[in-house]
Amino acid sequence: MSLRGWSANLPSSLSPPWNRNPPGLMGPVVGMSPDKKAGSPGSQGGACGAGTLPEAESASSPLATSLDRLGRAGTGGAGTEGETTEDEELTNLNWLHENLLQNFSLGGPEDIEGSPDEHPLSSSSSSSISSSLSGGQAAERDPLKSKPPFSFSLLIFMAIEQSPSKSLPVKDIYSWILQHFPYFSSAPTGWKNSVRHNLSLNKCFRKVERSLGKRCCLPLQTNGKGSLWCVDPEFRPTLAQALRKQHFPNTHAFYTPPASPPSASSPPHHLLLMEQGSALRESDFDAATAMMLLKSASEQHSDPYDQEGPIDLSRRGEVVLVSRDPQQDHNYSSSPPPPLSRDVPSARRAQAPGPVGGKRVRLRHADLDEELKEAAGSLLHLAGVRPSLQVPKQRGRKSRKISRK
DNA sequence: GCAGACATAAACAACC
DNA sequence: GGGTTGTTTATGTCTG
Structure with missing residues (x-):
């Protein structure tokens, strides 16, 4: 119920921007x-x-406050159905931000560990939100x-x-997804199969032997299976990048090179949000994505996991290879710019060259720096340079899709 | 209309 | 034996 959940229940103009797929990145399947x-x-x-998932703590992150705020947004900020204002679209963006992107702060894992008291979705946060909504409309809205x-x-x-x-x-x-997307708690368990399916088929993910994993990982409260x-x-x-593009298909449209990268002393994103109040803007999401990029890019340089983990493909000073040839990358990927195919037959998959094979575009640290700069530029947007929010051109297509139902 | 991307279902094997 | 995990195959839908 991707579109039925996110869009079909809403006026077409309320459909979240992420449903308007960026080029090369398919949106959720409707059927x-x-x-x-x-x-x-x-x-x-x-x-x-x-x-049934006692190990949730290992993947948890603070969400209680954001969920509470979401509850407020659900009751008051979402507007009424039928209204088709830009603000309402931003309200949906708020959901995205407050539930997810806020967790992608500069603090990273430390932030997670630093707030053990807040157990996301534990308890009442979710139920209170549902209860705050009226009746049967709660699930839909x-x-x-x-x-x-x-x-x-x-x-x-x-x-x-x-x-x-x-x-x-x-x-x-599973736990993380359940915590951050309670939708799946009421969805058929087929989604778990899909998760495993993705893990197996998507070359972006790698399986690590648990013994090896523990070498660089915190102890996990798992049964060892x-x-x-x-x-x-x-x-x-x-x-x-795929995540960013999913959030902001038009990111590049308003990108302006930053004068300087954000300082390390910049307050975490959630603090910025607190300062700005509850009126979030789309630039906030760009900034949040920037946080994600910052975190991601910085880890390319100094992630201890890269240093001593079982996966050691991008050590400091070395190049990072990213395939851009869909013919070479028969993998199961969500990354748009290099259109990585997926769901290939096993035979083709076996023939597909490994991560280091095939035609490659070398993504050096300079490129990572470019991403850092881009992220910094997003932070500038957060600081007050409001980007122009383009109306995605897929809107017409979406309307067509909705009307087709 | 086609290819690619994605979701979903199902079967199967291995493991605990 | 049952549940979980991982792999593989098939199929349907949507978008560019």
């Missing part, structure tokens, strides 16, 4: 959805709910109950990147 099976969602909630606008690849990417150890067992990936999954450092910038 087959976890809730397409009538009657099944409810029963699935218990099976995959947080209660509560974005927490709608399918997230991210592909599974990006969800997995975010989950892994949010983990202190930059690697997670599949169970913790399965492997750890991490993001291939080679594809981390690509995934970050």
